[in-house]
Amino acid sequence: MENGNEDFKDQVIVVTGGTRGIGAGLSKAFLEKGAIVYATYAGNDEKANAFKSSMGSLGERLQLRKFDVSKKDEVEAFWTGITNEREQIHVLVNNAGIRQDNILASLDEESWDRVMDINLKGTYLMSQGAVLHMMRKRFGRIINMSSIGGKLGLPGQSNYAASKAGQMAMAKTLSKEVGKRGITVNCVMPGFIETELISDLPEEQIKEYKSQVPLKRFGQTEEVAHAVLFLASEKAGYITGTSLEIAGGL
Secondary structure, eight states: OOOOOTTTTEEEEEEEETTHHHHHHHHHHHTTTTOEEEEEEOOOOOHHHHHHHHHHHGGGEEEEEEOOTTTHHHHHHHHHHHHHOOOOOOEEOOOOOOOOOBBBGGOOOHHHHHIIIIIIHHHHHHHHHHHHHHHTTEEEEEEEEEEEEEHOOOTTBHHHHHHHHHHHHHHHHHHHHGGGGGGEOOOOOEBBSSSSSTTTTOOHHHHHHHHHSSSSSSSSHHHHHHHHHHSSSSGGGGSSOOOOETTOOO
């Protein structure tokens, strides 16, 4: 992605979980395209501020917002604040997500609930706020960052896979509800991408996963960002209710 290309000049983009991992890559990509980005995060002020600083002059168009996407009152406060600041919000990327892996027989209820709350309930709450705004403007792009895990069902990830499959089902339904208002809703399904979300995997497991990928490598955040920017663009106006796999052939 080249600096100076302003496909999203002055558009307002919201990226949940937008200061780390794939989310940071997406925030950076939109900033490079001229957008004003609101990157949300849940807890780590130091890393969020370090990310903003790392953006240099691009950081002048980066707004950080700290809240829990699974908390209705916090989400509502966010949308109230941003709609008071900006005339229009053009794109929402539901990227905030966590993993708490364990085989189902040993998976505790708290781990099930927390993953579903952040990954799926957070998508519901954030999308609801975005739709109420976008419908009035008769334009919008909502992109859910799902996962190839929602299709493949990797062992030890019943909670994560269920939440990611839920994001795809939600996008399919929501796209039918809001299409007539000029809003598209799609999913992107990354496979194994080089981020901290998979950095805790044992080395042997990483080797095993890479051996399963036909391209024999993990993806880069930039490769995911290219697809997200396309789906967020006006050029993708006739694409809705679909899920795009970026998984190296898995």
